[in-house]
Amino acid sequence: MEVQLSERLKKLPPYLFADLRRKIAAARERGVKVISLGIGDPDMPTPDAVVDELTRAINDPADPNRHRYGCDVPTVEFPQAVKAFYKRRWNVNLTDDQIVTTNGSKDAIAQFAMGILNPGDIGIAPSPGYPTYAIGHTFASAVTYQTPLLRENNFLVDFDSIPAEVCRLAKILWLNYPNNPTTAVADLDFFKRAVEFGRKHNILIAHDSAYSENVYDGYQAPSILQVPGADEVAVEFFSLSKGFNMTGWRAGCVVGNASAVKSLRLVKDNTDNGSLRAIQFAAARALNLSDELTPKVNEVYRRRRDLVIDALNAHGWSLEKPRATIYVWAPVPKRYNGSSAEFCTELLEKAGVVVTPGLGYGQWGEGFFRISLTYSDDILTEAMNRMVKLKG
Ligand SMILES: *Cc1c(COP(=O)(O)O)cnc(C)c1O
Numbered sequence: 001m002e003v004q005l006s007e008r009l010k011k012l013p014p015y016l017f018a019d020l021r022r023k024i025a026a027a028r029e030r031g032v033k034v035i036s037l038g039i040g041d042p043d044m045p046t047p048d049a050v051v052d053e054l055t056r057a058i059n060d061p062a063d064p065n066r067h068r069y070g071c072d073v074p075t076v077e078f079p080q081a082v083k084a085f086y087k088r089r090w091n092v093n094l095t096d097d098q099i100v101t102t103n104g105s106k107d108a109i110a111q112f113a114m115g116i117l118n119p120g121d122i123g124i125a126p127s128p129g130y131p132t133y134a135i136g137h138t139f140a141s142a143v144t145y146q147t148p149l150l151r152e153n154n155f156l157v158d159f160d161s162i163p164a165e166v167c168r169l170a171k172i173l174w175l176n177y178p179n180n181p182t183t184a185v186a187d188l189d190f191f192k193r194a195v196e197f198g199r200k201h202n203i204l205i206a207h208d209s210a211y212s213e214n215v216y217d218g219y220q221a222p223s224i225l226q227v228p229g230a231d232e233v234a235v236e237f238f239s240l241s242k243g244f245n246m247t248g249w250r251a252g253c254v255v256g257n258a259s260a261v262k263s264l265r266l267v268k269d270n271t272d273n274g275s276l277r278a279i280q281f282a283a284a285r286a287l288n289l290s291d292e293l294t295p296k297v298n299e300v301y302r303r304r305r306d307l308v309i310d311a312l313n314a315h316g317w318s319l320e321k322p323r324a325t326i327y328v329w330a331p332v333p334k335r336y337n338g339s340s341a342e343f344c345t346e347l348l349e350k351a352g353v354v355v356t357p358g359l360g361y362g363q364w365g366e367g368f369f370r371i372s373l374t375y376s377d378d379i380l381t382e383a384m385n386r387m388v389k390l391k392g
Contacts, residue, residue, distance in 0.1 A: 011138050013131070017360050019341075023348055035383045036354040040180065040326060040372045042245040044300060047293045050244065053285040057278035070274030074101070081284035082238075082253045089290070090223040097258040098231060100265050101283075103250040103275050105210055105239040108264065110136040111271060112237075112254070113172075115263035116204065117142040122170040126157055128181055128358055128365025130208065133174040145170065148364040155184035159197040167201040178211040178221055178324030181361050181370040185324050191224040198233035204260055205234040211325045213243025213294045216302045219323035225256055235260045242326060243294055244286045250275055251283035301326055304373040304380055311384035328371040329358075333390075338367040351386040 017038075027034050045051075058066060065073040079099050086092040102108035113136030117123060120143065125133035127146035134144040145166045149155040157175060175194060177186035191207075198205040205224065212221040224234050239252035254264055268274075286293065308328050309321050319330055332343035340357035347353050356372075358365030373380070 008139055008141070012135060017356070020344060020348070020354070020357070020360075023345060024354055027348055027352060032352040034348070034352045034354060035375075035379055035386070037371045037375055037380070037383055038354045038356045039374065040242070041247050041374055042242065042297075042326070043374045043376065044245045044297060046245045046249070047286070047289070047296075049289055049293070050246070050282045050286045054278045054282040057281040058276075063277065066277050068277070070276055070280060071269070071272070072274070073277060074274060075277055075280040075284065077284035078251075078280040079253075081287040082255065085287040085290060086223070086225070086255065090226050092223055092225045094225075094255055095258075098255055098261055100254050100261050100268070101274075101280065102237075102239075102252045102254055102264075102268070103272060104241060104247075105208060105237045105252045106132050107250070107272070108237060108252065108254055108268075109133060109206075109208065110139060111267045112206065112260075112264050113137055113140040113142065114271075115267040116260065117171055122166055124162065124166065124170050124173040124203070126174060126176065126179075127362030128368070129174070129362055130176060130180055130210075131361070133206075133208075142171075146362060146364070147173075149179070149182055149184070150364070155179060155182035156186060156190055157194070159193060167203070170201070170203050172204045172206055173198065174206050174208060175224070176208040176210070178214065178322075180211065180325060181327055181356070181358065181365065181368075182329045183322035183325045183327050185219065185221060185322075188222045188226055191222060191227050191230070194224065195227045195230050195233055199229075203233070204257065205230075206260075207234060207236045209236050210239045210242055212238065213290065214298060214301060214326050215324045216298060216305065217321070217323055221324055231256050231258070233257065240283055240286055243290075243297070245297060246283075246286065249279055249283070251279055251286075301373050304375075304377060307377060307380055308371055308373065308384060311381075311388060315388035326373045328373065329368055330371070331368055332358075340366055340369050344369060347387060347390060351390055353383045353386050 078101050083094050086094050109132045117140040119141035122143050123137040124145045126149050137144045194205050207224040235256035237254050241247040336343040340359045344357040356370040358368035
């Protein structure tokens with residue numbers, strides 16, 4: 001039998017990187033030594049202290065629950081560490097009903113939509129942006145309104161530009177700062193405006209804080225929950241993936257508005273079984289040691305960022321150094337007339353270098369491309385040498 005895809009799967013946007021993936025395979029077949037700077041998955045290993053805690057916990061004969069469903073026998077350590085982290089990092093006090101630990105943010109973002117959206121509701125998602133916000137809406141049979149992140153607005157959401165009708169029908173607005181893919185950062189004043197917008201229109205503000213720990217040059221990323229009263233209208237999705245080199249572990253949390261946290265708990269209770277206790281112990285350890293662990297990781301990304309930006313700026317770009325995230329976001333050279341696909345294809349075919357076309361993150365990402373800094377200095381240097389030769 002041949003299964004038919006569900007209507008919701010058919011509604012997913014075409015996977016824009018599929019074409020690129022085919023072209024990469026073809027280039028490799030022709031013998032081109034392809035360097036890919038496409039994927040935002042940290043190359044550095046998880047810190048030893050975190051791995052050690054996992055090994056300790058999984059080998060602990062005194063813990064009879066170490067193999068069991070993490071949702072039924074959750075650790076007290078993980079949510080406690082989340083609380084302590086938010087207090088230390090942002091002076092935010094969280095109560096138990098304002099925290100739910102997750103198996104990472106991607107899962108939680110998709111699950112979250114199922115808990116609060118009805119068919120026909122609107123969810124507002126930034127473009128360019130992380131695709132899972134809109135995919136979550138689609139899975140919940142809701143509709144996405146894409147709000148553009150424009151360079152002239154420093155890639156911040158322009159709340160005043162969102163049509164009144166959308167404001168009336170929307171139940172949720174997604175934000176993500178420090179931002180993937182634009183690398184933009186937002187200050188507390190921006191989050192104040194976001195909270196005001198949410199309150200005025202009765203829209204839940206969901207802030208994806210996946211890169212809050214990937215920061216440079218003394219920059220500190222704020223939490224939306226630092227805004228007084230934010231917990232009335234906002235939740236924040238925090239993940240250990242990018243800040244602690246823990247993408248494969250699946251550990252994060254959602255904090256803030258208690259009713260929103262409750263709705264996510266309900267969806268999770270019915271769709272997943274939590275994560276292994278040893279992972280929860282290790283995640284707690286990572287958060288407790290954040291002040292010590294993240295600066296070491298960030299020092300490497302800062303050096304790579306400088307390497308890439310300096311190389312591009314020496315060849316006609318004029319980019320500022322991003323203060324956060326693990327990416328560089330740059331306009332495609334003029335002669336490609338703003339076509340990110342055309343630039344990325346030519347870069348692959350003529351230089352054997354893969355970067356991600358901005359269009360892959362939504363229509364407003366067109367004209368740009370993204371480089372991921374999750375590659376060694378040597379790889380980045382070789383890629384930049386090949387790439388700048390193409391610039392015209
Ligand atoms: C990587 C990423 C995530 C997902 O991280 P998880 O590993 O699922 O926790 C969420 N949002 C953005 C913007 C990301 O780049």
